[in-house]
Amino acid sequence: MNEATKTHPELSEIFNQDEARVDWHDETLWWIRQKRDKSAHSIPEWERLRETASQIKNNVLSGLAGYLTTFEKNALANGIVVHWAADAAEHNRIVHDILKRNGIGQMVKSKSMLTEECHLNEYLEEQGIDVIDSDLGERIVQLAKEPPSHIVLPCIHKKKEEIGDLFHIHLGVPAGTSDPQILTETARQHLRETFLTRRGALTGVNFAIAETGEFVVCTNEGNADMGAHLADVHIASMGIEKIIPQRKHLGVFLRLLTRSATGQPITTYSSHFKKPRAGQEMHIVIVDNGRTVQMGREDFRASLKCIRCGACMNTCPVYRRSGGHSYHTAIAGPIGAILAPNLDMKKYADLPFASTLCGSCSNVCPVKIDIHQQLYKWRQVIVKEGYADTTKKIGMQLMTFTLSSPTVFRTAGKAGRWVLKHIPFAVNNKFNPWFIHREMPEPPAESFGEWYKKNVKKNS
Amino acid sequence: MSRDKILAALQQNQPELVPLPPDLSFEKDETIDLSAKFKAMAEGIGSKVYEVADAEEIKRLIALDFPDAKRILSNVDEVVSDGIPAFILDADPHSYENVDIAIFKPRLGVAENSALWLTEDLMGVRALPFITQHIVMIVDVAALVPDMHTAYQVIGDADYGFSTFIAGPSKTADIEQSLVLGAHGPRSMTIFLCRF
Numbered sequence: 044m045n046e047a048t049k050t051h052p053e054l055s056e057i058f059n060q061d062e063a064r065v066d067w068h069d070e071t072l073w074w075i076r077q078k079r080d081k082s083a084h085s086i087p088e089w090e091r092l093r094e095t096a097s098q099i100k101n102n103v104l105s106g107l108a109g110y111l112t113t114f115e116k117n118a119l120a121n122g123i124v125v126h127w128a129a130d131a132a133e134h135n136r137i138v139h140d141i142l143k144r145n146g147i148g149q150m151v152k153s154k155s156m157l158t159e160e161c162h163l164n165e166y167l168e169e170q171g172i173d174v175i176d177s178d179l180g181e182r183i184v185q186l187a188k189e190p191p192s193h194i195v196l197p198c199i200h201k202k203k204e205e206i207g208d209l210f211h212i213h214l215g216v217p218a219g220t221s222d223p224q225i226l227t228e229t230a231r232q233h234l235r236e237t238f239l240t241r242r243g244a245l246t247g248v249n250f251a252i253a254e255t256g257e258f259v260v261c262t263n264e265g266n267a268d269m270g271a272h273l274a275d276v277h278i279a280s281m282g283i284e285k286i287i288p289q290r291k292h293l294g295v296f297l298r299l300l301t302r303s304a305t306g307q308p309i310t311t312y313s314s315h316f317k318k319p320r321a322g323q324e325m326h327i328v329i330v331d332n333g334r335t336v337q338m339g340r341e342d343f344r345a346s347l348k349c350i351r352c353g354a355c356m357n358t359c360p361v362y363r364r365s366g367g368h369s370y371h372t373a374i375a376g377p378i379g380a381i382l383a384p385n386l387d388m389k390k391y392a393d394l395p396f397a398s399t400l401c402g403s404c405s406n407v408c409p410v411k412i413d414i415h416q417q418l419y420k421w422r423q424v425i426v427k428e429g430y431a432d433t434t435k436k437i438g439m440q441l442m443t444f445t446l447s448s449p450t451v452f453r454t455a456g457k458a459g460r461w462v463l464k465h466i467p468f469a470v471n472n473k474f475n476p477w478f479i480h481r482e483m484p485e486p487p488a489e490s491f492g493e494w495y496k497k498n499v500k501k502n503s
Numbered sequence: 504m505s506r507d508k509i510l511a512a513l514q515q516n517q518p519e520l521v522p523l524p525p526d527l528s529f530e531k532d533e534t535i536d537l538s539a540k541f542k543a544m545a546e547g548i549g550s551k552v553y554e555v556a557d558a559e560e561i562k563r564l565i566a567l568d569f570p571d572a573k574r575i576l577s578n579v580d581e582v583v584s585d586g587i588p589a590f591i592l593d594a595d596p597h598s599y600e601n602v603d604i605a606i607f608k609p610r611l612g613v614a615e616n617s618a619l620w621l622t623e624d625l626m627g628v629r630a631l632p633f634i635t636q637h638i639v640m641i642v643d644v645a646a647l648v649p650d651m652h653t654a655y656q657v658i659g660d661a662d663y664g665f666s667t668f669i670a671g672p673s674k675t676a677d678i679e680q681s682l683v684l685g686a687h688g689p690r691s692m693t694i695f696l697c698r699f
Contacts, residue, residue, distance in 0.1 A: 071680055088529045098524040105520045108513035127506035179686060180677035196677065203679045223681035234687060239597055255660070265633045265673040265688025272630035273596050283509065290658070291527060294651040297668075298615075308544060308616035309651075309670050311688070312633075318664035320629055322594070331509045339516035 050393040050432070052480060055365035058200075068200060069363040075196075076357040078306025079407065086302070096295050097411035100348035103286055104338065110253040110286045111329065117256025118327060121318045126328045131161035134330045138163060138245065138278055139170050141326055145276050147172075147243040151234075153260070153267035154178040155247030156194050156351060157280050157330060159373040163245075175237050177266040179230050186213050192367025194374055195304050195353035200366050234266070244270035248281035248327070249350070250296060254289045257317035258327065261300065261310040268314055277319065278326045283334050284347040296350060299409040303352040337385045342420045346381045348410040355404035355414055361397050370394060377404035381417040384425065392430035395421035434476045453492065460486045529652055537614045537647040538696055545617035548671040549684050550692040558582050561695045565604070565639065568693065572603040572637075578627050579608045579641050581699065596630035605635035609669075611657055612642045615650045618668035619694075620658065629665050638672070638689040644698050 059065055083089045103110060115125045128134035134157075142150060150167070152158065152174055164174045164185075176185045180197035184190065186209045191197030198206070207221040216229050246267040251258040258279055260267045271277045287296065293313075301307040319325035338344050356362045356376030367375035372383040372391060377398060383391035395418045404414040425431055426439065445455050462469050463486035471478055489497075542552045551568075555561055558581040565575075566586060576590045576599075583589045587606070593599070605627075611620035619640050626632055648654050654668075673688030684690060 075680070091529065095524050095527065098521075101521050102523045105518050107517050108510045111510065111513070127504075127509055129505040129508055133505060177687065178677070179675045183677065196680075198677055199680075203681075206678055223678040224683050226678055227675060227683040227686065231685065231687060235600075238687070239600055263673065264675050264686035266686070268633040268667070269630070269687045272628075272633060283513075288523060290660070291652070291655040294655040295527065298651050305676075307548070309613075309618050309668065311548075311670050311673055312667055313618070314665070314667040315663070316665055317662075320664060329509075331505070331512070335509060335512035335516055338513060341518075344516075344518065 049371065051365065051369050051371070051397040052393070054369035054371060055397075058366040058369055059364070064200075064202070065364055065366075067202075068366060071199065072357045072363045075305060076354075076407070079303055079354055079357065080306075082302040082306040082308065086298070092295060092299055093409055093411055096299055096350075096409055097348065099287060099292050099295060100410050103284070103288065104344060104347055106288075107283060107286065107338070110288060111283060114251055114253040114256055114286055115329075117254070118258075119256070121256045122325070123256065123319065124324065124326045126326060128328055128330045128332070130332050131330075134158075134161045134280065134328055134332070135163050135166040137328050138280070139167060139172065141276060141278055141324075142167075142172055142243050145243065145324070147276060149173040149175070149241055150243040150245055151175050151177050151237050151241040151270045151274070152245045153247065153262060153270055154181055154197075155245065155280055156191075156374055157247060157282050157332075158245065159190060160332065161280075161330070163280075175234070175241070177234050177237065177264075177270055178262070179227065179264060179266075182230060182234065183209060186210075190368070190373065192375060193353060193356055194351050194376075200368065235269075238266075238269040238273050241270065241273070242275045243278070244274035244276070245278045245280065246271055248279050248285050249300070250287050250293060251281055251285045251327075252288075252290050252293070253286055255317065257290075257315050258285075259293060259297075259313055259315050261297075261313050263307075263311045265312055268312055271314075271316070272320070275322070276324045276326070277316075278328065279316070280328045280330060282330050282332070284349075300350055300352055303354040303407065303409040333386045337382070340385065342424075343381060343385060343417055345412050346378065346385075346414075346417060348412050349378050349382075350410055352409055354407040354409065358403045358407050360399060360401065360403070365397065370397065377414045377418065378412070381414060381421060384421050388425060388428060389430050392425045393432070395419075395425060396435075438476075453490075456490050456492075460490070527652060529650070531649050531653075535614065535649060537649060538644050540614040540649075541612055541617055541642075541647050542696065544615065545671065545692075545694055548617060549674065550617065550671045550694050552694045552696060554696045557697075557699070561641065561697070562587060564695070565606075565693075569604055569637065574602050575604040575606070576602055576627065576631070576635075577606040578625055578631075579606050582606060582641065590627040590631075592627065596628050596634070599628065599631055599634050602631065602635045604637045604639055605631050606639040606641065607632060608641045608643070610646060611654055612647045613649075613651060613654050613668070614647055616670055617694075618651075618654075618670040620654060620666065620668055622661070622663045622666040624663070626665075632667070632669060633673075633688045635689055637691045637693070638669070640669075640692065640694045642694055642696050644696055 380394035
């Protein structure tokens with residue numbers, strides 16, 4: 044089934060067929076949101092930390108070209124090979140070339156949302172290179188032939204019984220195994236073998252420090268380090284926006300990142316890679332893939348401040364009830380919905396509408412991105428550019444007509460209330476696109492205008 | 504060339520320069536008991552913490568806690584003994600795949616999250632703190648700092664090839680958010696808080 048052509052409402056409907064699962068998904072993510080709150084509230088200076096992080100990122104965006112060249116200079120001096128990729132295709136080619144030159148046919152990869160965005164795995168597989176994802180959640184979705192549904196919790200949509208089934212088929216655990224302890228131990232053994240036999244490792248980058256030319260990779264599992272330190276060739280892929288100016292700024296970001304993500308005080312490992320070890324090759328691929336265009340969109344450039352903590356997903360009432368796959372893009376949730384239209388406005392025209400605009404995402408964002416305001420602004424851009432779906436377009440035109448004439452407005456209001464009261468089935472049916480995803484409101488006895496005429500005018 | 508294209512596009516599109524925040528100093532609670540806070544955080548994320556008087560006690564506790572350990576390697580001279588051999592360098596990191604216990608003395612410990620700062624020169628080889636089944640950290644109380652800001656002040660512009668903050672045993676909660684210790688790295692972390 045090709046789900047790429049389906050929209051967020053259509054994909055959500057598929058997810059919502061299993062109500063018990065939706066409830067479980069919703070509650071699990073809300074629990075993580077609560078852990079985030081508890082962790083954040085334990086830091087009295089939390090709000091100042093967020094503000095400081097936001098200011099540092101604003102400075103980064105305003106001086107990014109300079110920071111990138113400083114980073115490059117220092118990384119080169121450290122003995123790291125630096126590559127630049129304009130788009131996903133160039134990134135993938137660069138990675139393939141490095142592997143080919145070193146005669147590497149199998150690679151182990153730790154979590155990197157950028158490589159998801161670039162569809163690196165599919166590309167390398169076409170070139171005959173075997174890629175194994177080493178983050179447990181990513182390995183699980185890889186075995187299931189699915190993309191991750193959450194940037195921090197890749198298989199949050201899966202039940203342990205389903206994971207047991209996958210491990211039964213692929214890793215040989217007895218049928219019916221569902222104990223997370225046993226499943227994790229199985230993956231540990233399987234991936235340890237992988238780490239010990241792979242000569243090429245690819246990691247993502249959480250932060251790249253201009254001042255020192257080093258980069259920091261954060262994991263809880265230790266998979267990035269197991270891959271990188273055992274491989275002859277370490278490739279690190281980073282978006283241009285991963286730069287921070289100075290090492291001391293890590294103090295701010297490392298305090299915010301996991302507290303926002305899962306409520307942990309810090310990840311188990313925050314590894315600082317500065318120079319390749321003796322005999323090892325270390326490469327960094329710096330990727331644009333639309334980011335410089337987003338930088339030029341004044342209303343949307345702040346989206347480039349994102350540090351990929353996932354807090355906006357955990358708190359989002361729409362994400363929690365529609366699941367990550369309903370966003371049909373590598374980065375789901377509110378932040379994904381403001382990043383994706385920049386890459387392909389037509390394909391992702393539905394995403395900025397996948398929100399109630401409640402603003403919770405902006406409130407938990409550790410770098411203070413105005414996510415919900417950008418969602419609202421994208422809607423306007425998308426309608427103006429003609430990418431809104433037809434129903435929405437007709438609806439908007441009808442509203443414009445109704446709202447621009449007081450007489451039409453009054454008549455329409457009266458008619459609406461009458462219909463809701465006397466023949467509700469006329470609108471509570473599948474031919475009304477509004478009703479498909481919502482309950483129709485209780486009709487009020489009278490409009491505000493009528494009430495005002497009766498009460499206020501009479502009394503004055 | 505993509506490099507020049509990217510840089511030119513940024514020059515064109517990036518906003519006018521805004522300054523960095525001038526002040527990165529965050530208020531600190533000076534009354535805080537660093538070792539108590541560190542210990543509470545470490546235990547909270549699954550580490551085992553002992554407060555010890557001397558190296559002999561550490562050796563005794565390691566023998567007691569890990570009776571089945573076959574291969575132990577110490578990067579800390581004070582605890583090297585007949586049962587705890589000193590680390591010897593083998594350039595091939597794969598040769599450490601059967602290590603049961605590796606012992607390190609990190610440079611810094613951060614009270615707010617129990618993260619321990621271990622630079623490459625104290626690791627033996629980079630892979631060792633990750634490939635070992637269990638990790639033992641000997642932490643001098645004098646090396647504790649309250650938070651990450653202070654940690655980076657102390658680190659300053661130190662040079663290293665590789666360095667890492669390690670907080671607790673490796674772990675995952677990827678399966679239905681059930682916490683499991685021992686993902687790909689060490690299954691346990693034992694910390695000896697000492698004054699030497």
